Amino acid sequence: MTKTIAPTLVGLLLAWPIATGLTLPSRGPLPQMRPEVTTSAPDPEAKPPEEAKAAEPQDIPTPQNKPTAPAGEAEEEAKPASPAETEAEKDEASEGAEPDAEEQKAVAVDPPPPVEDPKALAACLADLKAIGARFETDKAIDDADGCGVASPITLTKLLPDVALEPVATIRCETALQLARMTRDMLKPAAEAAFPDKPKLTAIRHASGYVCRNRNSQETGKVSEHAYGNAIDIAALRFGDEEEPVMIAKQDDGTAEAAFQRAFNAIACLYFTTVLSPGSDATHQDHMHLDVIKRKSGYRYCR
Numbered sequence: 001m002t003k004t005i006a007p008t009l010v011g012l013l014l015a016w017p018i019a020t021g022l023t024l025p026s027r028g029p030l031p032q033m034r035p036e037v038t039t040s041a042p043d044p045e046a047k048p049p050e051e052a053k054a055a056e057p058q059d060i061p062t063p064q065n066k067p068t069a070p071a072g073e074a075e076e077e078a079k080p081a082s083p084a085e086t087e088a089e090k091d092e093a094s095e096g097a098e099p100d101a102e103e104q105k106a107v108a109v110d111p112p113p114p115v116e117d118p119k120a121l122a123a124c125l126a127d128l129k130a131i132g133a134r135f136e137t138d139k140a141i142d143d144a145d146g147c148g149v150a151s152p153i154t155l156t157k158l159l160p161d162v163a164l165e166p167v168a169t170i171r172c173e174t175a176l177q178l179a180r181m182t183r184d185m186l187k188p189a190a191e192a193a194f195p196d197k198p199k200l201t202a203i204r205h206a207s208g209y210v211c212r213n214r215n216s217q218e219t220g221k222v223s224e225h226a227y228g229n230a231i232d233i234a235a236l237r238f239g240d241e242e243e244p245v246m247i248a249k250q251d252d253g254t255a256e257a258a259f260q261r262a263f264n265a266i267a268c269l270y271f272t273t274v275l276s277p278g279s280d281a282t283h284q285d286h287m288h289l290d291v292i293k294r295k296s297g298y299r300y301c302r
């Protein structure tokens with residue numbers, strides 16, 4: 001029945017515009033085109049949520065807020081006012097971004113201890129004193145949000161004849177490793193490289209204890225500087241002459257470059273993280289050293 005009616009209706013509809021003098025479209029309004037739906041295959045680069053989550057190191061506490069410093073200070077810390085301020089960014093970039101199997105091992109096992117082992121601390125302080133360092137023990141620093149040092153020291157001299165400038169607040173272990181490195185290897189290396197220079201008289205640093213996250217971000221891992229575990233070396237002083245640390249390319253044949261390459265290597269014997277000058281964009285003019293503990297004693301030296 002519909003089959004017979006349909007042609008009649010069509011004929012009437014076609015005839016209608018002619019009869020009325022209207023120029024209607026030959027057909028009724030078309031249904032709205034549906035928005036084009038992309039039916040292409042899923043982006044192969046996109047990771048499923050589980051995979052993306054698994055790629056993030058997860059073993060260090062992630063403070064939710066910036067340290068509760070006075071507003072002015074907090075603001076200042078947020079800005080990379082000095083090489084030290086961008087230090088944590090490098091830590092994060094080199095150890096946090098797309099860790100491969102090897103770098104996964106570089107991720108710290110435990111957060112730094114909120115409390116020092118009393119025996120270990122006593123031994124450390126005794127060793128530091130025996131080396132001839134000058135320091136004072138300070139009361140605990142607790143800046144909340146994951147920052148703090150249970151038993152900080154203020155270090156003014158690494159050795160009787162080598163100062164730390166300016167004075168730094170750090171953990172004893174950080175100080176002890178710096179003093180041992182300076183006494184046993186850095187001073188002799190400097191004397192071999194620069195026989196005509198005055199002797200090493202000071203190590204100049206850019207950052208000791210600083211309460212902040214890596215990357216100076218609102219959230220994320222706390223920098224090793226926020227535990228007193230890290231120090232950034234900016235320069236060495238020979239007599240009154242200051243020598244900034246330098247980017248020592250492998251093919252640089254100067255004594256200065258040879259010394260810097262030795263310094264980079266020496267540091268990795270005493271510290272578990274060494275980010276040498278030139279190791280990345282945020283370490284062009286200083287070197288980051290820290291004593292973070294990792295699985296199997298893994299060292300991250302670049």
Ligand SMILES: [Zn+2]
Pocket residue numbers: 084087088207225230231232287288289
């Ligand atoms: Zn640093």
